[in-house]
Amino acid sequence: MNQKLANEAEKSGLEPYIEELETNGLTILPPEITGVTSEFVDRSVNALLTKFTALTGCPISLQEGPLKALEWPGGGRAQFVAGEGAPDPTQALIQQLLQIDRCFRDLAVNPKVDFLIDHLMGAQTRGQGAARRLSSANSFIKWRGDFGYGPDLGLHPDQGANPLPWGDTALTANVTWALTDYTQRDGALAYVPGSHKRNSWPTPGAADEAIAAEAKRGSAIVFHGATWHGAFHKQTPGLRLCAVSYYRHISVLPQENLRVTMADQPWHDCDNPELMRELIGFDDSFPYSKQGFPLPRVAS
Numbered sequence: 001m002n003q004k005l006a007n008e009a010e011k012s013g014l015e016p017y018i019e020e021l022e023t024n025g026l027t028i029l030p031p032e033i034t035g036v037t038s039e040f041v042d043r044s045v046n047a048l049l050t051k052f053t054a055l056t057g058c059p060i061s062l063q064e065g066p067l068k069a070l071e072w073p074g075g076g077r078a079q080f081v082a083g084e085g086a087p088d089p090t091q092a093l094i095q096q097l098l099q100i101d102r103c104f105r106d107l108a109v110n111p112k113v114d115f116l117i118d119h120l121m122g123a124q125t126r127g128q129g130a131a132r133r134l135s136s137a138n139s140f141i142k143w144r145g146d147f148g149y150g151p152d153l154g155l156h157p158d159q160g161a162n163p164l165p166w167g168d169t170a171l172t173a174n175v176t177w178a179l180t181d182y183t184q185r186d187g188a189l190a191y192v193p194g195s196h197k198r199n200s201w202p203t204p205g206a207a208d209e210a211i212a213a214e215a216k217r218g219s220a221i222v223f224h225g226a227t228w229h230g231a232f233h234k235q236t237p238g239l240r241l242c243a244v245s246y247y248r249h250i251s252v253l254p255q256e257n258l259r260v261t262m263a264d265q266p267w268h269d270c271d272n273p274e275l276m277r278e279l280i281g282f283d284d285s286f287p288y289s290k291q292g293f294p295l296p297r298v299a300s
């Protein structure tokens, strides 16, 4: 950590978290640090459960999970990363959270999280400002199930679509907001400490090294895109809920085309509209959709 960053980190109380992020590739900011209140988490949970019912037709509760039987459309996409032959998933992914409720827009611009993401991605190479952008915002709604991702825990690096070798700069970074208490039995995120430095996909036996990212509701689990992670299966009744703010380096393709999908949405209705504008990339030069450079005309 350079001196300027160390001074800023100390001021914001984030120094130990930055050190953990550098050493382990993952850190957990508790609600005392993130500033996320219990009421805020309640609102986020209600917004997600309402959306789940609207999309699936199935009522759902935090204590009991989905209240009716569910069936999946055919095809491997519903299997997430568990692969062929796995049983039906016991989780669902709700995408495009920024459109659902302001609380998810506020999470995306949380100042403590932004400090860490900015640290992971740094500045653009030609000095045109910070390199971090939003890639997507989505939620895993997970209920009890014996299989989960299977014995390998679905371990993967999020920046795996980018060619190796990777450098220290994170190409993507994941902020998983725990909206219920995260414990191993409740199906917490699994990760291999220090794996972001191995510069590779998980090697055989990696699951034996994985530990649970246990966190109180309202915590932000922040990790480098190279960190091997997956999840434990949920052994307890009810739901494990999260809201993921997923970031990218400006050189990396976004998961959601936010510049298009958010253009007519209330993106400015959040705690920091200027940061949201930058994170969505409304003012970025690329990708362009029309001729932007002026052209000469034949002289008259």
Ligand SMILES: [Fe+2]
Binding pocket: 156, 157, 158, 229
């Ligand atoms: Fe992932």
